[in-house]
Amino acid sequence: DAMVIQNPRYQVTQFGKPVTLSCSQTLNHNVMYWYQQKSSQAPKLLFHYYDKDFNNEADTPDNFQSRRPNTSFCFLDIRSPGLGDAAMYLCATSLEGRGTAEAFFGQGTRLTVV
Amino acid sequence: AQSVAQPEDQVNVAEGNPLTVKCTYSVSGNPYLFWYVQYPNRGLQFLLKYITGDNLVKGSYGFEAEFNKSQTSFHLKKPSALVSDSALYFCAVRVMNRDDKIIFGKGTRLHILP
Secondary structure, three states, X not given: OOOEEEEOOEEEEOOOOOEEEEEEEOOOOOEEEEEEEOOOOOOEEEEEEEOOEEEEOXXXXXXXXXXXXXXXXXXXXXXXXXXXXXXXXXXXXXXXXXXXXXXXXXXXXXXXXX | OOEEEOOOOEEEEEXXXXXXXXXXXXXXXXXXXXXXXXXXXXXXXXXXXXXXXXXXXXXXXXXXXXXXXXXXXXXXXXXXXXXXXXXXXXXXXXXXXXXXXXXEOOOEEEEEEO
């Protein structure tokens, strides 16, 4: 089945040690999003790609970076994780302009910082 | 600026009773409105959407939502609640322009009491 896959589901990293979370999709959607969600709060948009165009939210810390090498893959890099970066990270995709407007989410990666 | 408000942090409903989860929005332009459900340690699952047309939209698991333009509301409803409906529900809005962001409300936790 076409879907959005996030790896790993659970990630433990050390304080200050760079970590990368990955997302892949088989939907061929042109928009990909990264959200941060803490403690059952609303998902907070970090950035999104519209095709190859990168759109960073104004309040996303510089510590967070992203790469989208092709349509199918998108990565979230946290350069120096702090304890406050522990959260669920959600990847989502959507197709703009074709009448299908909802976003499809992966299962998320829960990041723990020790 | 786009925003979505879910005025209730928690809604408690007895099993078998009708349920309503409230959502209001503020956007410029035509809104695309969505409801998502989230179970513990999982990603968000799409329930239903309003794009255009009939103000009453039907979605997954017996849920429906009514779009009210004059009140800028999009309340989620179900005629008869099940215990398995207990989860976290998010209302979201997307404006289909080049910026193309999906913004979520803070979420409403729904408890269905047996």
